[in-house]
Structure formats: C-alpha cells, structure tokens
Amino acid sequence: MKMRNPPVNSLSLEFLTELLISLEKLENDKTFRGIIITSDCPGIFSAGLDLLEMYGRDPAHCAEYWKAVQELWLRVYLSNLVVIGAINGISPAGGCLLSLSCDYRVLANNPKYAIGLNETLLGIIAPFWFKDVLVNTIGHRAAERALQLGFLFPPSDALQVGIVDQVVPEDQVQSTARSVMAQWLAIPDHARQLTKNLVRKPTADRLLQQRDADIQNFVRFISRDSIQKSLHVYLEKLKQKKG
Numbered sequence: 001m002k003m004r005n006p007p008v009n010s011l012s013l014e015f016l017t018e019l020l021i022s023l024e025k026l027e028n029d030k031t032f033r034g035i036i037i038t039s040d041c042p043g044i045f046s047a048g049l050d051l052l053e054m055y056g057r058d059p060a061h062c063a064e065y066w067k068a069v070q071e072l073w074l075r076v077y078l079s080n081l082v083v084i085g086a087i088n089g090i091s092p093a094g095g096c097l098l099s100l101s102c103d104y105r106v107l108a109n110n111p112k113y114a115i116g117l118n119e120t121l122l123g124i125i126a127p128f129w130f131k132d133v134l135v136n137t138i139g140h141r142a143a144e145r146a147l148q149l150g151f152l153f154p155p156s157d158a159l160q161v162g163i164v165d166q167v168v169p170e171d172q173v174q175s176t177a178r179s180v181m182a183q184w185l186a187i188p189d190h191a192r193q194l195t196k197n198l199v200r201k202p203t204a205d206r207l208l209q210q211r212d213a214d215i216q217n218f219v220r221f222i223s224r225d226s227i228q229k230s231l232h233v234y235l236e237k238l239k240q241k242k243g
C-alpha cells in the first residue's frame, strides 16, 4: 500500500478515510494475508496528523477528525494481516504512530530521515495510546526521554533504541520488507493472529474502553487558546523554513 497524499502524506480526514476504506477491503479479502505500508512521496513517509485539521476548526470537526485517527490506529494495530512498514522517509508524530502499529519496521538508511513522537516540539502532548505503543516498543525509560524531549531519531539511533527493527540502504527497503513478509507469512495465520491479539489487545482495550472520553479530551485540549497559538507558531515556522 503506497501512501500518496502530496506533498507530505499528512493524515488529513479525507486521506484517513481513504486509508481506512482500503484497509477494510484488504482485511475482508481473504486472498490477502499481509500488507507493506510505504510512501509514494519522496523522502517523506508521513508528516503525521494534518495540522490544518486541528487548527482553526470547530469542535465538531475536531471530534470527527479524532474519531478517524482512533479508527485508523485500531485498524492497523489490531489487523489480522501481517503489516510491515517500509519507511522510506521522515516519519514524525502520527507518521511514527502508524509505523509503530506495524508488526515490523524497516527504515531507509538516509541521514535526512528520522522517526519519533515529536509532539512536545509543537507544544502539544502525545495521547496516552501513542505513549503506550511507544513504551511497548522501546521500553519505559527510553520512551520517557523520547516523549518529553520530542526526539526524532535518525536511522542509527532509531535502530539502537528499537523504534525500528532494521535499517537498510534506501534501495533495499522494499525488497527487505518483502523478505520479512515471507518470513512472517510462513507462520500459520490463525496462530500468528491469535498471538498478535493476545499481545496487543490490552493496549487497544485501554482506548476502546474510553473512546468517547478520549475524543472529548482531545477536543477540549486542542480548542484551548494556548494550544491553538502553539499550532499557529509551528505552522508559521514551517512556512518560514521555505524562505
């Protein structure tokens, strides 16, 4: 599955909806056993959640958006398919969450690429379920530092901390993802799926038990003047960077 939402594969409501529909089709088609998620935008896996869906929007829109973000996470995280991330570009925040929700992550060895939950750099906070997935992946102490400091790990550090499973030359990302897929598909589906569910369900359940409260919490938080101001400053910074 090649994500194509130029210029930066930001996860807009429209794009999230498209991804959800595609994933549902694949999940329900029993001829598919696995998917490789990668990007069609050069140098960018995904710039994460679309800031324009959270900036200057009314509460109803923010609630609709957040529900779709939750939905995408639950669908990828709990998918019965083998999900491999072929991460061929930078992958901050929501892009990192998407990567962390895969069963295995292969990152291209390019010093321009980085991956991490950088929310604090925007003046916002990674929700508890983003945090849970990071803690599950890299451990409590490493997650504590990474989250507070908004680390975006370049490839060698990403491998060292375990936020990705493999770093390979850029031209080998897709072939490596395919070899990894073959290895995972050698396991009987029912055994692998039940085991995946056993490991992941408690984390997903934490959100499933309080989805509405999580949406309300998001809307309250994102609507605060101070948070809207932080988003404004960050968006301006992105514009100014262009010169």
Ligand SMILES: CCCCCCC/C=C/C(=O)SCCNC(=O)CCNC(=O)[C@H](O)C(C)(C)COP(=O)(O)OP(=O)(O)OC[C@H]1O[C@@H](n2cnc3c(N)ncnc32)[C@H](O)[C@@H]1OP(=O)(O)O
Binding pocket: 007, 008, 010, 044, 046, 047, 048, 049, 050, 051, 052, 090, 092, 093, 094, 095, 118, 119, 122, 124, 125, 126, 127, 217, 218, 221, 222, 235, 238, 239, 241, 242
């Ligand atoms: C209790 C709950 C609390 C709230 C929880 C919220 C959780 C949030 C999760 C997130 O995912 S927030 C988003 C985090 N993402 C980022 O920090 C990445 C920001 N973008 C970049 O750093 C760069 O754009 C890039 C990805 C490194 C690419 O750089 P490049 O130089 O190639 O392109 P740009 O000129 O910077 O960007 C082109 C164009 O795209 C716009 N844009 C970039 N990122 C986003 C985004 N995430 N959302 C919306 N739009 C984005 C950027 O502003 C440019 O727009 P134009 O100026 O061309 O209009």
